[in-house]
Structure formats: C-alpha cells, structure tokens
Amino acid sequence: MDSNNSDRLFRFPFSLPKLHGVRTVSVYLSGIFYALGFWVFLDAALYSKHSNASDVHVTFIDWIPFLCSTFGMLIVNSIEKNRLLQGALSNDGGISSSFGGVDEAMAWQARSILFFGFALLAGGLSGSIVVLIIKFLVKDYTSYPTVGMGINNVLGNIFILISCVVLWIAQNIEDEYSYSLTL
C-alpha cells in the first residue's frame, strides 16, 4: 500500500474520498433513504384515501409499524456511542477505571436503551410484514393496486431500516476518525 508517487493510491487519476467527506455523504444518504421510506409509506395512505377502488383501506393499524420504526431510529441514533465504548473499556479493567462504577451503570443504561431501540426497529419491520400478510394476503387481496398498499408499507419500513444502518455506520466512521485524531 505504498503511495509514494504524488501520494496517490491508484495509478489512475482517482483517489478514495476523505473520511470526513464519506461521513457527510452518508449522512445525506441516510436522510434521502428516510424520506424515501416516509413517502413510500405515505403513498399507500394517500392512495387509500383518494383513489382506492377496493374496499380495504389504510387505517391506524398500518401506521403502527411506521411509528415503531421511526421511534426506534430516533432512539438508536440519539445515544452517545462513547458511552458504549466507555463501558467496553471499563469492562476490560483498562484505561478509565478511576470512575468505573459510574461508567458501568451508564453503559448498562446505554445498552438496554439501545436494545429497546433495535427491538422497535425490528418490530416495525416484522409488524409491517404481519400487516401485509394478515390484512391483504390472507383475505385474498392479491391483485396489484390493492396489495400495493401493504407492499409499500413493507418497503417504507425497509427504507427506514436502511437509513438507520447508514446513519449508524456514518457515526461510527466519525468516531474512529476523531479517536485517531485525539490519539
């Protein structure tokens, strides 16, 4: 991996983008995915309200998985990742052992809230699949413009999950970057 001629990694005039740029772009990408999920789901709701020929409609039941995914994403991404890191370090009995008790309690809280957030995300996705199966597929609404409302629900939740994953990865990139800077 030597890059001695004009500090370039490849032979072509082409370079990997900087970490900072990757972080910004992936945060934008996460926002784009979230909006995609939101509008794909809202498409189902508006379609059901305004131009629905069948007798099955989007009700509050269909909104519950979307709300679960959104709250899960909010919880998962509003946790300081440094708390988890501190907990790992104090578990090893390493650097920050001077205030180990506080760190332990904090890390435990962070882990349990993080678990709650991931459970909400997974519950949102599986709930949308359950709504698709119970409300549409079991009752033989399998032709496309009707079953599209259920499929849009599942797609919206998948997009929100992708957005959450991208945002998580972006924040972890940022953590490694700042860690190497502070060391």
Added chain:
Amino acid sequence: MEFKVSPLTKIISLSGFLALGFLLVILSCALFHNYYPLYDILVFILAPVPNAIFGGRSYGSSDFMSDSSNNGKDLGHFFTGMFVTSGILMPVIFYHCQLIGSVSCAMSMIGGLIIYSSIVIFSWFFHSSWDNEEDNLFG
C-alpha cells in the same frame, strides 16, 4: 476566478431564476385549478434551513475534542437530505395518487428544484464573498 461578475448581476440573475421557479410551481397549480403542488414550495424553502442553522459556523474545526457540534451538523445534513428528497418525491406521489396530473407533476418538480438550486447558489456566493472579504481583511 478569471472573469469577475459584479454582485449586482449575480443577485439580479438569481432573483430572475427564483422567480422562474415560483412561476413554474404556481402555474402548475393554477392551470389545473388544483393547489396541491404549493406544498412543494414549502418543502423546498424549508430544505436549506437546517444547514443554515447547524452548519453556518464551523465550530468543529476549532475544537475537535467534543463531537456535539458534529452531531448538530449531522442533524442538519440529515434533514436537508430528507427535505430535498421529499420535495422531489412529493409530486411523484401526488401524481401516483391521482391528485395532480402528469404535466403538473413535472412542472412543480422542476420549479421546486429551480427554487432550491437558486437558494443554494445564493448562499454559496454569499459565503464565498465572506471568505474573500476575510482574506482581504487579513492578507
């Protein structure tokens, strides 16, 4: 920058551009007597707001030990991406739900993009002129 454009020319041409965007969106509403695409203007005007709030000053370069400022910047980027995609997707979804026609969909989408790009280019000129001013002050 080889050729200098006077700031007044920039501002006048950008305002014309912005007015063209508003014209397209309002025409897409008024031609079909269907005022749903006006929401698109609202979304595209809201789109640069989070970046302007969170990313205006760069605290991050001054002290990188605390990442709270970076979190704020991330929030701004997230909401900007969300609003821009919402503004692009909203006419498509309205068209799919048969609330507006296809011509109205295309016109409101292009008009909204013109509004957003003119706002972004305006803030870009503004920031670059600030930088030049600082360089002139200190150099």
